[in-house]
Amino acid sequence: MTVVFSFFLLTMLIVTAIAIVRIRDLFAAVMLSGIFSLLLAANFFLLDAADVALTEAAVGAGISTVLFLSALAMTTDKEKAAPSNRIIALIVVTAMTLALIYSTFDNPAFGDPDAPIHQHVAPWYLETTREAIDIPNVVTAVLGSFRGYDTLGEVFVVFTAGIGVLFILGAPSGKPRQTTDLHSEGLRHYLVPRVVGRMLTPFILLFALYVQFHGDYGPGGGFQAGAIFAAAIILYALLEGEKSALEAIPRSWLIAMTAGGALLYSAVGVAGMLLGGNFLDYSVLADNPVAGQHIGILLIEAGVGITVTGVLLSIFHAFAARDKF
């Protein structure tokens, strides 16, 4: 039955994707990309990938809509007609699609227990997690401990991407935004969003902390928590104006957070080396190897969360600080 539901959701996904490409109104495209992300997340959820669905929800539907709208505010919201000669592009894309579809024929059937992915290291992860790390959420164990290198790489990718965006957007040559009063005060004069938003903000922050520290036991972890945390601050910036948000968390803090989270992650790895283990081997962090794994995962997840929050908020403020690109 799940397959039937997935089929419907995937069909809607394709319809949405085609609509995003075809539509000329960029605002509509932003709305549709939000819908696209919600559909994708629902699909992940149906396939029992709760951690991925949570990330997609927080980043895709929330933060990227906000960032797209910030970008749209600097430009026009009508797409320019592309120059013609699309036939070559169409042929390339069609050929590529056919090749990809052809290659899927060699894939094992959906849900096949003999597929290589279920025979390679996955059984070992499932068996070892209980005795070596002893947390219920195997995804967090794989992400934080077994595959700690990969996650470290991901954190540095996020960090580098943040620096790249700040280089482009934060360049001082750009025309500084003229802050008339109307610009920077957000939705302050609108009573209903303000009251509701004020009530919600602390709960969103609390929920972000829950996702951060409950990642060992349920879906969640640093990436998701960082995105939710950033979303809460962005909500504050929308309601009270960007200036108030910058007063609450100044730019220097954001840069320190961006670098500090990645640094914390690497420091945990180096600490493992200094205590006589391998890089990112948490077992040596405490007398009991299992307790050491818990401490290590907690610390690196905190590092991930801090970096993600710092990068997302820096990008948001960089967009908001410019008038025109």
Next chain:
Amino acid sequence: MYYAVTFALIITMGLALARAIIGPSVYDRVLAMNMFGTKTVLLLAVVAFMLGRPDFLDLALTYALINFIGVLAVLEFFRDRASRRKDENETES
């Protein structure tokens, strides 16, 4: 029971998607996206019980919170754009 509800929700999502694509006005699209988010929250809640994992309701909660922020961002976008246009007109005249 859960299956029927899920089907009903997916059909509603399809209708909201149609409205978001057809438009024609901006408000149709904003409402369609908001409604789509709400339906996704409901779908997740139903599917969480269908799969026998009610602890996944956390996710539905995230969607509900994030959806609210998305709608506020849209409101702020229109308010900001209106005030920009006003500024531009004033400097031109």
